[in-house]
Amino acid sequence: MNLAAKLTITALCASFATSAMATEWNASVWGKRRAFTEHIEKLAELVAEKSGGEFTINVSYGGLSKNTENLDGISIGAFEMAQFCAGYHADKNRAITVLELPFLGVNTLAEEVAVSNAVYAHPAVAEEMAQWNAKMLMTSPMPQYNLVGTGEPRDALAKFDGMRVRATGGIGKAFSAVGGVPTSVTSSEAYQAMQSGVVDTVAFAQHAHLSFGTINEADWWTANLNPGTVNCPVVVNIDAYEALSDEERKILDESVPEAIDYYLENYGKLLEQWESVLAEKGVQKVMIADGELAAFKEKAGAPLHKAWIEEMSAQGLPAQELYDLLNTTLDNSRK
Template identity: 30%
Template sequence: MFRTKFRHIIGATMIAAMAFGSVGVAYSADKVVWNFNVWGGQRAFTKGVEIIKEKLEAVGNGSFELKINYGDALGPKKQNPENIKSGAFEAGQLCVGYYPGKYPLLSVMELPFLLPRDINARAKVEMAVLSHPDIVAELSDRWNSKFFGPAFLPAYEFMGNKRIETTDDMKGVKMRISGLNAKALQVFGAVPTMVTATEGYNALQRGTIDSFGFPYSYAFGSYKLYEVSKYVTEGLAMSGFMCLQTVNIDAWNKTPQAVRDALPAAQEAAIAGMIEAYAAADKKWRPIFRDKLEVVEVDPATRAKLAEGAGKIWAEWTKKT
């Protein structure tokens, strides 16, 4: 039965991809406050939750506040699921690859070469999957949480101090990318090594990572990885983390109805705002990268070669999950 459910999830994801290319609420007098935890500072990635904050607070008219705590101010990112579940804080940012085994169904979105390359299509696919009843149940039953904010990412490229143009160039290279995508690189001799986004600068500087996989281009600029790198790829366009924002269900249920009703429209505004922010980041960062680094244009045949084994990895996921 479970295997059938998991096959249904991956099937639904593929269809969507093709179709689209103490627990409680913090109070201040009569105001409901959600404390939201996220790593790093303001950047294109956080634009979505910043828009949702603006929209929901406007509807709340003083009865609701979404307080964004940057820089992991409320606790380490790897403890966000547990802290949201327990009500240590009401809401937070998640990226599934940081939590191996904790979101088995949702990890479908991190399968290599499953998502479309186009950012608009990626956003639509992720929203469709996040509304799937089995995904909703995984969040609520395992983690006492509910999806509230989109956090889709552009396709991944690699930046670092090893030049990567072909699959042969990956042999022995310590490459940072999440577990399921890592399997596609291991076939060609890469050595996957996972560190968090905030650890990337030091990891490249010290040589514990040779090449860092990140959403292109905003993340490389936001975390200044170009300062400690020589090369960046364009054309690999790999899948990466599946990210989302969740809220504790008890906190959600105590939130004013008008605020809850306003969430779908706020999500749509967040999606549009994130797409604009990623485009603006490309205009800013890609010329800087071309000035400071060697941009390695990856031939489509190389990407196709990497993607050849994806079906086998998908099948293994279905069998094991």
């Protein structure tokens, strides 16, 4: 065999060995790339960069699973990473629904990260997620939700009575407490539901009003209703995580804070542009009076918190402990 042939065989063997050693993950998200998914995109970028391309994460927007079935996909190992929102299947992730209670008083994305991280680290959360072969990796912090709607602005509590609203989780329960009629159509279906009149209003964070087009149907937007937000973790399949090499696991774990920092910076830019978006699309900015806000909070705040603690405690979860942890973390984050 001549030298050229030997070199070719050697190169091929090296190539096959490299391919065999490379780790490739799939991450299931939905919609399209937007502020809500930038930390996942950044994480994939960091992991590939730090591993020299030997550990890659392919981010799929709806190609692997429905958003409401991502946790199921993780449980059977259909993919290694996924994003989901607690309100999509509250019975499967009861412990973290404490983060979706209305009127918690979380004011900033940084505070949202702090309380989410604290709750995710609680043993009860890890135990419940393990039932789905899932491990919490990072949160997807979102600002307080607000409504967009058509027709006359819903600027008083009395006008929420009978209002058909796209809202999930604790936000949906908050509107129910004041006579609203929540529907849990997925985020991808919200625009069509609004356009066809299935709902009168849609509760989203700013990025979602943009990404899913609801802002294009809106006549008005509530600037200060702030009933709460949804909590949407990114999880990994436990088997896949444990199959990583020590170096790969270190790269993944250490890249999470960097990815979150990038997310916060990017989302901050979107919030700065929001006012100009409203002006450009001719959407009226509605400010709810302080008295109306206080009445909303009185009906949908503490009573729903108490009900959640009682219900989850009856199911064997350390509900009061989770609730207190959230509030203690929030207080400490402000110090």
